[in-house]
Amino acid sequence: MLEPFLEFWSLSDPNVVWVLSGAVLLGSSTGVIGSFLFFRKHSLIGDALAHAALPGVMSAFILFQSRDPLVILGGAVVSSFIGFFFIDYMNKHTKIKEDSALAIVLSLFFAIGIFELTYIQKLDIAAKSGLDKILFGQAAALVRADVIVLGIAGLLSLAIVVLFYDKLRLITLDRQFARAIGMNVLFYDLLLTFAVVLSVVIGLQIFGVVLMAAALLFPVAAGRYWSDSLPWILALCGIIGATSGAVSANISYLAPQMPTGPWMVIILSLIFLLSLCFAPHRGVISRYLKNRRRNQRINDENLLRSFYVIGERRNDFVRAIAPEQILSVRNMSGWILHESIRRMQRKRMIEHDNFHYRLTTKGLREAEKITRYHRLWELYLTRQANVAPNMVHDSAEDVEHLLTPELEQRISQELGNPQNDPHGRTIPNHQLVAGEQSR
Amino acid sequence: MTHELWIFLIASLMATSCALVGSLMVLRRMAMIGDALSHTVLLGLVLAFMLTGERSLTVMFVGATVVGLVTVFLTDLLNRMGKLQKDACIGIVFTFLFALAIILISAYTGEIDIDQEHLLYGEIAFAPFDTFEWQGQDVGPRAFWSLLFVTVANLLFIVIGYRHLQTVAFNASLATALGMSVNLIHYALTTMVSLTTVASFEAVGAILVVAMLVIPANTAYLFCRSIQGMLIWSVIFAIAASISGYYLAVWADASISAAIAMMSGFIFILILITVGPESVIQKIKFRFGLNRMNLS
Numbered sequence: 001m002l003e004p005f006l007e008f009w010s011l012s013d014p015n016v017v018w019v020l021s022g023a024v025l026l027g028s029s030t031g032v033i034g035s036f037l038f039f040r041k042h043s044l045i046g047d048a049l050a051h052a053a054l055p056g057v058m059s060a061f062i063l064f065q066s067r068d069p070l071v072i073l074g075g076a077v078v079s080s081f082i083g084f085f086f087i088d089y090m091n092k093h094t095k096i097k098e099d100s101a102l103a104i105v106l107s108l109f110f111a112i113g114i115f116e117l118t119y120i121q122k123l124d125i126a127a128k129s130g131l132d133k134i135l136f137g138q139a140a141a142l143v144r145a146d147v148i149v150l151g152i153a154g155l156l157s158l159a160i161v162v163l164f165y166d167k168l169r170l171i172t173l174d175r176q177f178a179r180a181i182g183m184n185v186l187f188y189d190l191l192l193t194f195a196v197v198l199s200v201v202i203g204l205q206i207f208g209v210v211l212m213a214a215a216l217l218f219p220v221a222a223g224r225y226w227s228d229s230l231p232w233i234l235a236l237c238g239i240i241g242a243t244s245g246a247v248s249a250n251i252s253y254l255a256p257q258m259p260t261g262p263w264m265v266i267i268l269s270l271i272f273l274l275s276l277c278f279a280p281h282r283g284v285i286s287r288y289l290k291n292r293r294r295n296q297r298i299n300d301e302n303l304l305r306s307f308y309v310i311g312e313r314r315n316d317f318v319r320a321i322a323p324e325q326i327l328s329v330r331n332m333s334g335w336i337l338h339e340s341i342r343r344m345q346r347k348r349m350i351e352h353d354n355f356h357y358r359l360t361t362k363g364l365r366e367a368e369k370i371t372r373y374h375r376l377w378e379l380y381l382t383r384q385a386n387v388a389p390n391m392v393h394d395s396a397e398d399v400e401h402l403l404t405p406e407l408e409q410r411i412s413q414e415l416g417n418p419q420n421d422p423h424g425r426t427i428p429n430h431q432l433v434a435g436e437q438s439r
Numbered sequence: 440m441t442h443e444l445w446i447f448l449i450a451s452l453m454a455t456s457c458a459l460v461g462s463l464m465v466l467r468r469m470a471m472i473g474d475a476l477s478h479t480v481l482l483g484l485v486l487a488f489m490l491t492g493e494r495s496l497t498v499m500f501v502g503a504t505v506v507g508l509v510t511v512f513l514t515d516l517l518n519r520m521g522k523l524q525k526d527a528c529i530g531i532v533f534t535f536l537f538a539l540a541i542i543l544i545s546a547y548t549g550e551i552d553i554d555q556e557h558l559l560y561g562e563i564a565f566a567p568f569d570t571f572e573w574q575g576q577d578v579g580p581r582a583f584w585s586l587l588f589v590t591v592a593n594l595l596f597i598v599i600g601y602r603h604l605q606t607v608a609f610n611a612s613l614a615t616a617l618g619m620s621v622n623l624i625h626y627a628l629t630t631m632v633s634l635t636t637v638a639s640f641e642a643v644g645a646i647l648v649v650a651m652l653v654i655p656a657n658t659a660y661l662f663c664r665s666i667q668g669m670l671i672w673s674v675i676f677a678i679a680a681s682i683s684g685y686y687l688a689v690w691a692d693a694s695i696s697a698a699i700a701m702m703s704g705f706i707f708i709l710i711l712i713t714v715g716p717e718s719v720i721q722k723i724k725f726r727f728g729l730n731r732m733n734l735s
Contacts, residue, residue, distance in 0.1 A: 038524070038527060041524055041526070043524060043526045043527040043530050044471055044526045044527075044529065044530050047474075047530060093717065093722070094661065094711065094717050095660070095661070095717060096657055096660065096661070097465070097468055097470070099468050099469070099470040099471045099526075100465050100468075100470040100653055100657050100660075102470070102471060102474075103470035103471055103473065103474050103649060103652075103653040104470075104653055104654055104657055104704070104707065106474065106649065107474075107647075107649040107650035107653060107654065107700060107704075108650060108654065108700065108701070108703075108704035108707070110650075110700075111647065111650055111696075111697045111698075111700030111701045111704065112697075112701050112704075114694055114696075114697035115688075115691070115693050115694055115697035115698055115701055116693070117694075118693040118694035118697060119691055119692065119693040122692050122693070136541065210478075210537070211534050211537065211538060213530045213534055214530070214531075214534035214535070214538070217527055217530045217531060217534070218531065218534075221521075221523055221527055221531055224523070257545070258542075258545055259541065259545060261538070261541075262537075262538035262539075262541040262542045262545075263538075263542065265534050265535060265537075265538035266535075266538055266539070266542065269531075269535045269538075272531065276521050282522075284520055284521065
């Protein structure tokens with residue numbers, strides 16, 4: 001197993017070089033083009049266009065009886081375009097729904113292609129063998145002539161993206177605006193469609209008709225998690241696509257009887273899963289952690305405020321409080337309370353005293369701040385928004401965790417530095433208290 | 440003659456069951472989910488076969504249904520957790536599961552009795568030879584019995600759930616307001632599609648299933664104004680496609696299932712051109728009529 005692997009990557013076999021470079025080029029161009037489809041929310045149109053290419057390939061073969069890459073490519077482009085216009089016609093001029101239009105073209109064209117394929121297989125033509133490899137892709141079947149033609153087509157579709165990047169980005173992300181500034185949207189739509197058709201058609205060789213959708217979709221779906229900027233995503237898509245192309249060429253070389261398309265999908269799925277889980281900011285794990293941190297902060301702040309409220313009622317912030325008492329003023333699960341107390345102890349906001357707890361000076365200051373936010377907001381709502389005093393508590397429960405010192409100051413100023421909240425309780429003023437304590 | 444008769448019977452049953460459940464899917468905007476399911480049930484077949492080592496109908500139905508539900512569930516999960524567009528999720532899930540199935544098949548060739556061409560376009564011509572024995576008696580092709588079962592199940596499903604299906608199909612938010620569980624109906628419909636697909640699969644392959652689920656239903660959708668009309672007309676179109684497709688295939692000596700799908704497509708295009716207010720003929724007439732009025 002290892003030896004052929006090394007032999008492949010030593011690139012001593014000239015055929016390997018051709019196959020590898022072809023696969024890398026095709027992979028990166030489909031990855032880049034696919035991202036435009038994704039952002040236009042037409043992710044599955046690539047699937048339909050790939051299926052729609054099949055009858056073109058077969059018809060070209062029947063007509064010219066040759067497997068010349070140019071003939072095959074031409075046929076595929078033509079029939080893929082017909083498929084595209086059929087979908088477009090149904091969307092614009094009939095009540096057929098969008099997803100149905102895709103499914104109709106996909107299955108009808110594929111059926112025509114298969115019909116022709118089974119017809120060809122019974123004919124007596126020498127070149128017909130291997131024509132069915134287009135269904136699931138076979139990278140190893142690429143020869144030099146194929147790679148040159150496909151490579152030029154791939155470069156062409158990449159060149160379209162590079163040359164018209166600004167325009168294509170605009171019609172992809174904001175069509176209304178593009179139309180409003182008088183851009184020729186129809187022309188650029190067709191240009192983009194041409195690039196899509198071209199890269200779908202050339203991708204068929206290594207990815208296969210059936211799984212072509214994956215080659216278009218996976219790179220952008222994975223790249224999307226890593227960045228918010230289109231140029232970066234496009235670059236990532238190119239790299240991911242190229243990687244999958246290289247790996248599938250490798251597999252096809254090691255196990256010639258295996259179709260390459262499915263393996264490429266498995267590689268892409270791995271890349272996608274890794275991105276989905278581990279990407280910073282947008283990845284599932286990172287989002288989960290961020291959520292948890294936010295919930296923890298909210299719990300901690302609620303805990304501190306409960307301490308403050310109890311202390312305020314007793315008019316004594318020094319006597320330690322039993323955890324059960326906290327539960328009597330705030331609806332909190334025992335486990336969350338326990339965790340929250342431990343975190344606050346670690347931050348030296350709460351101190352332990354014989355299974356009871358009290359706020360430290362630092363904790364008291366923080367608790368006053370939160371309580372101040374809460375009560376200021378309650379007052380703000382009753383005064384400025386005319387909300388009844390008994391309705392303001394729930395909103396304040398949320399807003400107390402969001403306010404910043406700057407906002408607090410502005411609200412306080414607007415209310416004329418008030419002393420009491422709408423329920424008649426004092427609004428703590430931490431600067432004042434802190435000043436008193438230091439004195 | 441009996442051979443031909445069996446093929447007609449199998450094709451018509453397949454067409455009927457697909458058209459019935461397909462009409463509901465088209466109305467629910469689930470056409471591409473149908474496409475996804477028709478690919479992923481293959482994984483169900485392969486896994487069921489690998490686990491049990493047999494090809495009985497029960498095992499096949501269970502495997503396909505489980506994988507069908509898993510497909511829809513994973514799509515929803517990815518949509519919610521991964522924050523990706525719905526159709527992108529469909530594409531990701533179905534290509535992954537289908538690729539897995541193909542790799543399993545090519546890794547265990549010989550052990551699994553399905554080859555790649557067979558699963559894509561089936562071979563209905565051989566279906567009558569694969570007969571089913573019950574109590575030692577030869578009672579006809581397996582495909583016939585499984586399709587008969589699914590057709591009856593689909594009919595029962597529609598008759599029993601008719602009001603719910605109708606409400607959910609046309610106005611999902613009204614259905615929710617009336618206390619119907621849209622999710623339950625969604626998953627029930629998914630189950631029916633999985634069953635239909637797997638029963639059709641062996642005889643006609645994955646692609647024809649999509650064609651028969653979507654095309655006759657949409658042909659009827661072009662001009663029908665009620666759900667009953669759509670159900671009836673889609674079945675008529677589907678059966679017409681099966682019979683004309685068979686003769687086309689015999690004439691050209693090509694795949695019967697592909698020919699049937701093709702014929703259903705041609706019927707669709709024919710209706711698109713000729714029937715209804717949105718038809719091409721009406722559009723042309725309207726345009727010229729309008730022009731003449733402008734001139735005068």
